[in-house]
Amino acid sequence: MKRVAMLGIKHLEQCLILETRSDPHPWGRDNWLRSLRDDHCLGLWEGTELLAISCYCLVLDEVSLLNIVVDADSRGQGVGRRLLTEGLEWMQQFGGARCLLEVRLSNTVARSLYSALGFAEDGIRKNYYPLGDGFEHAVLMSADLPLGG
Ligand SMILES: CC(C)(COP(=O)(O)OP(=O)(O)OC[C@H]1O[C@@H](n2cnc3c(N)ncnc32)[C@H](O)[C@@H]1OP(=O)(O)O)[C@@H](O)C(=O)NCCC(=O)NCCS
Numbered sequence: 001m002k003r004v005a006m007l008g009i010k011h012l013e014q015c016l017i018l019e020t021r022s023d024p025h026p027w028g029r030d031n032w033l034r035s036l037r038d039d040h041c042l043g044l045w046e047g048t049e050l051l052a053i054s055c056y057c058l059v060l061d062e063v064s065l066l067n068i069v070v071d072a073d074s075r076g077q078g079v080g081r082r083l084l085t086e087g088l089e090w091m092q093q094f095g096g097a098r099c100l101l102e103v104r105l106s107n108t109v110a111r112s113l114y115s116a117l118g119f120a121e122d123g124i125r126k127n128y129y130p131l132g133d134g135f136e137h138a139v140l141m142s143a144d145l146p147l148g149g
Contacts, residue, residue, distance in 0.1 A: 001046070002044055002045065002046050002051070002079075002082070003044070003045055004042055004043070004044050004045075004082070004083060004086040004087070004090075005042065005043060005045060006040075006041065006042055006043075007036060007041040007042060007043045007053065008036055008041075009033070009036050009037060011036065011041075011043065011050070012029070012032055012033060012036060014043075014050045015032050015036070015041075015043075015050070015053050016029060016032060018050055018052075018053060018069060018071055019032075019053070019069050021071065021072055022069055022070065022071050022072040023069045025104075025129070027067060035055045035066060035067070038057075039055045039056060039057045039066060040055065040056045040057065040058070040087075040090065040091060040094075041053065041054070041055040041056075042054050042055075042056075042083065042086070042087045042090060043083075044079055044082065044083045050071075051070065051071050051074045051079055052068070052069065052070040052071060052074065052079050052080060052083045053067070053068070053069050053083075054067060054068040054069075054083050054084060054087045055067045055068075056087060056088075056090075056091050056096075056099075058091060058094055058095065058096055060095075061095050061096060061097035061098060062096070062097075062098050062099075062100060063088065063091045063096035063098065063099045063100070063145070064099070064100050064101065065084070065087075065099060065100070065101040068080060068083065068084060068087075068110075070083070080113050081113060081116070081117065084113070084117060085117065085147060088145055088146075088147060089146070091145070092145050092146060096145055097144065097145055098142060098143070098144050098145060099119075099142065099143050099145060100140070100141070100142045101114065101119070101140075101141050101142070102125065102128065102138040102139070102140055102141075103138065103139050103141060104129055104136050104137075104138065104139075105124070105136055105137040105138070105139055106136060111139060111141075114141050114143075117143065117147050117148075118143050118147050118148050119141040119142060119143040120141065120142060120143065121139055121140070121141050122140045122141060122142055123139075123140045124137050124138065124139060124140070125137065125138040125140060
């Protein structure tokens with residue numbers, strides 16, 4: 001049975017293994033260490049296997065989605081949808097009333113996930129992400145919480 005649970009520093013190595021396997025633009029050790037320590041990080045587990053990770057931070061009533069990665073072998077099965085939905089429900093407990101995020105313009109799968117959950121595209125941040133020897137635009141998206149409410 002799958003379950004969503006908080007992640008902490010003790011899960012650092014599992015997060016690094018998952019993102020190295022599955023994220024084309026990995027955060028790396030220092031960012032994970034900081035986020036596991038300072039942010040709200042949640043994982044979706046099946047037994048002892050970590051299938052997906054997501055991190056959020058909260059400023060006043062605004063939640064920022066910092067990262068979400070589903071293991072490459074577990075995609076297309078509703079894992080990302082479930083983790084983000086439950087993650088944002090989790091953040092509402094702490095006062096989150098709106099969620100903001102940035103996503104690479106070329107990341108059509110993630111943009112589709114966010115749209116399917118009710119996020120609207122608010123604009124473009126030009127040349128935001130490094131890409132090879134150039135840069136890529138970010139799409140800014142937001143949704144009121146609860147999702148679909
Ligand atoms: C983006 C990501 C988190 C999606 O996770 P997932 O578990 O595969 O997604 P789900 O199975 O929950 O699908 C939810 C929705 O996403 C979209 N989606 C998922 N896979 C898709 C695909 N291959 N093509 C198009 N849309 C897709 C659909 O809208 C889907 O809704 P539907 O099932 O009703 O059609 C995953 O692909 C991932 O980890 N990518 C690499 C890291 C990344 O890009 N993170 C986002 C950073 S902003």
